[in-house]
Amino acid sequence: MWTRANKSVAGFAFAHFCMLATALEGADPAVRYDDGARYAFIADLHSSNIAVIDTFDRRLLENIALEQTPADMVVNDVVDLLVYIDGKHPRLYTYDLIDRSRNSVALSFTPSALVFHPDGSEIAIAGDGVLSVINPMTGKILFLKDGLTGPVSINYTSDGYSMFITENETGQVFQRKSFSSALTPFATGDAQTTSDLTLSPDSRIALVSTKSSKRMWVRDIYTKRIVAEVLLEGAPLRPYVSSSSKHIVVATAGRQTLVVDAWTNHILNTIEVGDETSMVRTGWLETKGIVSSQGKLHLFDLVGDKKERSFPVEGQVGGMIVVSDSKTLFATQSDSDELLVLDIRREEVLASVPTGLISPSQIAMGITNTLCH
């Protein structure tokens, strides 16, 4: 049926095609994206196109048509391979950013999330009750774990030594030393549905939050002990740890955001932000925090009593990154085809960047952390 909504989408898509044709005029299809800290890849909620953004020059470089619409998407640190899943088919899709070829490999399950090992040698793929680790170039299965409960999430430590597999329905976490098949279990939280696990960049602590009990749990990875349990006013988002591993930031649906010292677990700051918070980041030499809420970005000093500053967002933020200089934040907006760009240092919105997409969503980059290992 050709509905008004279809017409609207078609019209919007045509407008985007015209804009894209303009934006891509002169684009070099043979360009090599050789800097993982510079190029951002933006997925579209409503098409299989992605946008490549130069975060240094803050401009659209090209749009690439993939086979499927990405539900989750990652890029390796040397930016030669983009890997994604569509969340519908038991397949892993790859796009070779050097020879521009599209490939896919069959999986035994429909994946819901994927993560690159920090050295790019393996990719972990999670599904309902199952996890598979494969070589992204050959598709060879390196490790398979099934019999898990419900949806699982995956983390690699930033040095690549360990992988953590979290059963979100039970709070049970399994630690796997990289390139080993042994799993060490430990529990986090209060055995209720948890957020995805967050690891501090120094791989010292692991954090989860539970919406039902309004708590955040901090666990020391090496002593395997829970070192802090923080009660919040509202249902918390997944906790966030600054690149310096010094500050934990946890936002709640109840407008409250807390900054916690990652070593002492003391609450350093409480900030009031807007409703429907969705994402947290830190930046400008790890002194500032950014929380997205419905229609707004909130910027605040991690420590200090200066009032938070807010900036308008068109709709909800679907993806948000702070690039390696810690000064510039890029965010997708659900009601705009343009990226919001925030100068964290100057606390001002810069010129937005067109994406050529209908509804830009998640953002993937090869390197977003500011740590050298």
Added chain:
Amino acid sequence: MSLKFIPVPNMLWALIFMWLAVEPSPAEEASYKFDLVDSAGEVTTEQAWSGRYLLVTFGFTSCPDICPLTLWNMGSALRALGATSQDIKPVFISVDPLRDTRDDLKAYAEHFHPDFVALTGSRAQLDQASRNFNASYGYKVNGQLIDFPTSEEMEYEVFHSIYVYLLSPERELLDVFGYGVDGERMAERILELLRLK
């Protein structure tokens, strides 16, 4: 009558907003000081090189890729700046004093640009410098965080933040460059900031 007074509060608000707009952030308010040791064993602080700008980064000489590229970009920036580079002192702070000997440090840093000075220090000195720069560093053995390595045989790994800091002759923070910023781009930005001073 009241109309005469309207511009007054407006001006006041404008002044307040202007004051708010230029209020320095915590990173800019920080004191970018260090008290370290150079490759000749001399105590060196940020007050050396009077009147010159400092281009500072943290790292370690056995870093396989990120540190060499960062120092290469800093050296390239200085070469691109030509005579202006005389106004800028490049500083490499090693956070691996156990393995980075004075001779190694000097040879390593000067490989990227002859004007580089390489510094390091004790754990306390490095802690103080990294705190002052909002930098971070640490050590791991087999992925496990350790306090401070006591022997090279521990086969420890080093991690650290990868910013490049540009400080004014008054040692105020002018700008920070992230990983991946090449020498040409860094030089352009340095020139722009030097013109503003």
